[in-house]
Amino acid sequence: MGTHLDRARVHFGRDTSGFLEGGRYALIHTRSLEFDELRPYVPGDDVRDIDWKATARSGHTLIKRFVSEKHHKILVVADAGRNLAAVTPSGERKRDVAAHLIGAMGLITLQRSDEIGMVFGDARGCVDIRLRRGETHLESMLHRFHDHGRGRPGPSAVVTQLDWVAHHYRHPMLVLVVSDEPDVDDRLGAVLRPLTATHDVIWGLVIDQPAVTSVSDDRYGYDLGSGRRVPGGAVLGSTVVEAYRRAEKERRRSLSEFLHSCGVPHARLGGSGDIRAALTTMTGVLARAR
Template sequence: MGKYLNRVTSLFGRDTRGLLEGGRHALLHTRTLEFDELRPYVPGDDVRDIDWKASARSGSVLIKRFVSEKHHKVLLVADAGRDMTARTPGGERKSDVAGQVLGAIGLITLGRSDEIGMVYGDARGSVNVRLRRGETHIESMLHRYHDSDADRGPSDIVCQLEYVATHYRHALLIVVVSDEPDVDDRLADVLRRLAARHDVVWAMVADRPAVAVGPEGGYDVATGRPVLGSAATDAKVMAAYERAEQRRRQRLRELFTEHAVAHVTIAASGELRRRIVELTGVSSRAG
């Protein structure tokens, strides 16, 4: 493996079995007549696949696992804008954590020979990497994402999502990797368009709290200006800011729920495997 996939493997591990397969904990349901193996039943599995004889012998409910005839088509949609130069609560660069998320999804698809592509960029436009298979292709995508550090414009993940909504017609599993997006009419409209055709999941890289960095609070990486300035020392201002943040996050959760967008927030590389497993705990129709 190349350096980026090796880095992801050191955090995520090599065992990717089951993360895109079967039952409620899958991003795609597929079914063939070619038997592969037995595995424990997971709530949400199709009861038609229960092997009752094997279950009786083992004393636990077992499911017949089948070899899939079809593979996923996975599209990574990544923010490569200036917002990703900010820091996470643990001090990591957000783009580094985002790269680990992209690589982890790549590792999962690699084990299944799934097709995977990527759309990344900023407010100025999007770069499209066509869907392909293989380790070399995934390593190249990760290299291109990390190489975008050299020229970052303002972040606008909706710009990348609008590109996908316009140019990708076949049903896909879309994995969005960004920070927490602003809830506005543009985001709501593009999610409506995407959800009508694709399955969308979203991994958000957490920001360091604006009220917890330095004597004047955190700063906006897009403008270089303090978020709260000298008011960060005022307890009433900080309390009002926290309430506003809670309302914003609630609106975001409601929007994701409305459009069936599974989502997680990742605060550190150490959470990578746990959060990706959590993200894959959904049913899907993409393929």
Template structure:
């Protein structure tokens, strides 16, 4: 493994079975005759795939799973702008969490032999790395993401990357968007309407460290504009409480917006939450198939 993939692996774990099974463009719709493993029966499975002998031994109804013959085309759409220089709630830089999310998605593709590419950048434009397979290619994606972040990135604007995809990717892909929490506005609504007409979308959002809380007694700095952010102690409990409530309402609005556009989404507060977030996202995707 390359160094960036090695960093991501502990947060996904070694068991990647079940990720991305199902879905509109899923490989589970066609199969080879090569047996893979067994899993519990769920309502809607083809009863012809039940392994009766294994079921009798285990006491549970088990389904045979087969190696897929066709593969997903996965396009990561990543914010590599200044927003990602900020801290997540765990104290990690958001770009570190984002890179581990991208690496984890890449690790899932290795077992399945899926193709993966990436569109990333900031408000100034996009870099487009075309789809390929393999460990070396995933490491290549991650190294270029890190290189961009280290070279004084521009203002974050993930809509710029989404508009590029809407314009240049005509064939259906599974898009995995990795960014912080986007601002809900007409531009975002317009591009998502266009994208959802052609692609499936999963959105992994890296959470911001709270700007203020009651336990915070240190000054902060806005990574976008450079302004000083007052501590919770200086702002006082009433201001902090109002901020916390406004953040709750903002996140509620964002979640409702994503749901209205049929986009599974997960808020990831740090690298330790990546597996849980991806399990949720890919589970929703599989059930939608």
């Protein structure tokens, strides 16, 4: 297995059973060669499935029933912009956590022969990787995502990638969005609501390490968006620190309410150790929806 998938497996584990099974987003149904049972023929059944020997013995027309396989079309929509260079509460780069989350979804698809593709980029535009199957495809997909971040990415704007998907992907899919916590504005609402009418959307939110940790913290931070240094709590004082904490709590509450109103299951990840629980939560919500 490739380097990037191996890294994802370290955090996600080897057991992929139970994920993406029985949900409403099982979009393509094929029949396996695994025999299940015999049952009476009913009009509309494929006559090629009739078991003539069993029919002759029983006096009733019986057909072979096979195990149904459900395959998915999965599209990852990922922010690969400047915001992903920041650090998570676990101390990891947000870009690394995002890559491990994407890789974990890829590991799930390998066991199921699902198709997976990705649209990633920044405010300047998108890279569109079409849906395919297999380990080589997944490793290449993760490699391209990783290389984009090693260059000089533009500002983050995941709405750019969502807009691309809304205009270029018309058939229903399971869409996994991977980004930091975007601002809720009219443009995001205008793109996301029509998108959820066509696709099943789940969203993994890779969160930032707090800009200010405590009033005793005298370390300066760095704002990737503006390029400015951020004073520590010891400089700002307790009043400003408390106001910052209230603002952050309100911002997250507002984002969660917005995603709930759009019918988008979501989970926040403070590090790669949260990946398995996050995917369990998000896919579980969809599976229970039907």
